[in-house]
Amino acid sequence: MTQRVQKLLSNELANSGRVIAFLLCAFMLGCSAPEKEPTPTVTVEVDPAQKGPVEQTVSAEGVVFPQQQAILSPKITSTIKQFLVQRGSRVKKGQVLAVLENADLSAAAQQSKGEFEQAEAGYTTTTVASLPQEIQKAELDAAAAKAAFDAQQKVYDSRKELFDQGAVPRRDLDAAQVALAQARTQFEVAQRQLADLQRVGQKQSYKSAEGQLTAAKGKYLGATAQLSYSEIRSPIDGVVTDRPQYAGELATANVPLLTVMDTSTLVVKAHVAQSEAAALKVGNAAQIEVAGAPDPVAAKVTLVSPALDPGSTTVEVWVQSSKPTAALRPGMTTQLLITARSAKDALTVPASAVFKNDDGSEYVVVATPDNHAAIKTVQIGIRGKERVQVTSGLSVGEKVITSGGYALPDKTQVKIETPPATEKDSASPSQKSPAPAEKD
DSSP states (O other), X not given: OHHHHHHHHHHHHHHHHHHHHXXXXXXXXXTSOOOOOOOOEEEEXXXXXXXXXXXXXXXXXXXXXXXXXXXXXXXXXXXXXXXOOOTTOEEOTTOEEEXXXXXXXXXXXXXXXXXXXXXXXXXXXXXIIIHHHHHHHHHHHHHHHHHHHHHHHHXXXXXXXXXXXXXXXXXXXHHHHHHHHHHHHHHHHHHHHHHHIIIXXXXXXXXXXXXXXXXXXXXXXXXXXXXXXXXXXXXXXXXXXXOOOOTTSEEOTTSOOEEEEEEEEEEEEEEXXXXXXXXXXXXXXXXXXXXXXXXXXXXXXEEEEEEEOTTTOOEEEEEEESSOOTTOOTTOXXXXXEEEEEEEEEEEXXXXXXXXXXXXXXXXXXXXXXXXXXXXXXXXXXXXXXXXXXXXXXXXXXXXXXXXXXXXXXXXXXXXXXXXXXXXXXXXXXXSOOOOOOOO
């Protein structure tokens, strides 16, 4: 019995030892430090910030227009007598391009010219011959009446003196008095006639003659103008681009007969978005890209509309070329490339390396010398198509991450990878076409 109890106690102690050993081992394993996870490394591509030129450009589609254009329409309806130019003819300002039938207008002009010359002669006669003669006659009549009045006054004075002395009868004095009154009346009438002729007659005669001359001149000028309408003249230097009718057809008043364009200077009109037009101003350099032409045409901005187009809410911009090529023609559609701003020695980075924060600020991610990412807030100036200007927040030579930098946390370990070479650069001699095999 004692041995059995001892054996049971011995087994119980052995089991307890194993449990304690197991618990001790589990405790030691549970309290040991966890394994450290490896730090991730992000592969990126970089481009150093460098000095160089940068341009902010605006591209748009536009339509070519001539600087000057004249659509010539006759002012009268008449048959076309002759065309003096063809489509494509170069013409000068004032040159006759077409002539309409004008026999009736020519006759009316000749008649008006004769009436004008007749009125002009009448005016000359009135102002130089007729009226001065009438005034001269009136002056002579007034002088004769005054002389007769003076003579009769002397006769009356003499007879009155004799009558007072009793040398002549009363009837002789009365006869002399009557004759004196008549002479006085004639003298006063002659003076009034002269005064009226000098004061009113001269003015009215001149006015009447001048009115007749003016009316005749106006009629003559009107007939001459009507005759001139039968000759269609060019108001500008240019090229005839349209001539829809032929000689012998009826030209209708106010219906286009010829079109003349000055193609020495062409204007491309384009509509640009408000945000892009805000950077444009008159004088900006531009290029006009013509389909099929090897080189673009140099031009400059001549107009940035101060108001928006109500239909498209865009800004109309004119680009002018003073030396257009033969390939640039009115009516065609072209592509414009306008330089809004430029700098020759600016600190630039690739446009793909600039990102925006939620608050609108901009930043770049730089690879530090110890191969870690560093986020830097920057100020952007001129925005080019490929590169943008950094005005603050970055230094020359800093390696800006161009690929793999989006949403990259600060201080992330990075591995800089060299961009793959192009096929042309990477082609090895072994990759070239093998030489043809020699024949046996």
